Amino acid sequence: MEWFARLGAGTLDKLSAFGRATFVLLGAVVAKPRPLKHIPLTIKQIYVVGVQSLSIIIVSGLFIGMVMALQGYTILVDYGAEGSLGPMVALSLLRELGPVVTALLFAGRAGSALTAEIGLMKATEQLSSLEMMAVDPLRRIVAPRLWAGMISMPLLALIFSAVGILGGHLVGVDWLGVDAGSYWSIMQSTVEWNEDVLNGVIKSIVFAFVCTWIAIFKGYDAVPTSEGISLATTQTVVYSSLAVLGLDFVLTALMFGI
């Protein structure tokens, strides 16, 4: 009986959190646009969220591409199919690893920072003081960060894939001696624009939305104390990662299933 009551209370908690999260999202997105004010703010956030994540994305992409080429080569070479290394690396990156790993890195690098920043603004009454100045913090603070995340992450994912393919070339062609011509030309003939590239971009737009939404909501909803903010930051990373992995399965099933 008590177990049942706790289940009910837990469900209600989750539902009300979801309601608050929707409120934050709508408050940030549904409003008369003021491009002169908001575009510069969004550009600044793209710099913070996107440009400052570039180094980690490039380094990770390079190493993942290199590892994949190494692993792929040892398997393919047994069948004399090492010429297919190019498409193997490119397809795995564009369809899966690019969007997913970028989203996981983004959650850890930028999402946690967004949560902490907004949470701290709440704790130091900066959000209240904006409200008292008749400036809506949802539009002024939250919205530019949301847009910046949505714009940055798909671009970061593409950069990740591109660097990964170069990393694969580095190991596969320059080191292990796969023919450069076949690395590129088979890749070109195998990778489809719609099927592979576009689907990957759609995935990373979905991930961008979910990760940024979780990050800003967790910050906005944080208990305004040091423990509250540290908890919120952890939750951002955990929830974003789980959401990305779960959604990736669903999206993959929808896009490539059957």
Place this chain on the structure above:
Amino acid sequence: MENLIEIESMTFKRGQRVIYDNISLQIAKGKTTAIMGPSGIGKTTLLKLIGGQLRPESGDIRFRGESIPGMTRNRLFTVRRQMSMLFQSGALFTDMTVFDNIAFPLREHTRLSEKIIRIMVLMKLQAVGLRGAADLMPSELSGGMARRAALARSIALDPELILYDEPFAGQDPISMGVLVKLIKELNDALNLTSVVVTHDVTEVLTIADYIYILAEQKIIGSGTPEQIKQSDSPLVQQFLRGEADGPVPFHFPAQSIEHELLGA
């Protein structure tokens, strides 16, 4: 006398704890009203209720006759353009310089050119003695300086109503005198309405036109400084003289200390 704010039989609770039990008070237009009371009694809460950041359990808070808890979010934001609040913590935006902090409300709500904004900001900074600190970041200010910068920001737009939460805390006697004069001048010259929350009894008696003293969820005394000084209420007298023993409790509600320490 016209009232800018009227609070009518308002009750407010934090969880189970009653902070205000059915209080009523008026804030006259163009005057300085002081709110005093022991720490933790709910003075900051009262300012947030007036600003519409918290909602009363029951009763009403009216700004120019219009009910604040009854306003839509949009209407509330329109009304808030006519008020401003100095937060107890200052609440400066930590990612901007002092200059940009004070320019912020001007840039948000007016279409003034940067040149005029610069003049206005420097004048406000001059008034609080921080013109030289315009290019510092808030993290580089001392506590008292941060509060004066926040004060400059809250008066930047010359709003109709200013809610000051402890403007004098952490100020040396000289800046305290300057701030007292500044608040008074704003009132006299621009006919602003000020609500000042403070513990400094002597300052209050010089600048306030009317004083409310809060304790135990109620208003325990109110009147002009003269009336307050001559009040025969033991509660008020204890508060003015700062005595620990008397009818106003110094301690947060708790069981008796003997009980707690001896675990009986």
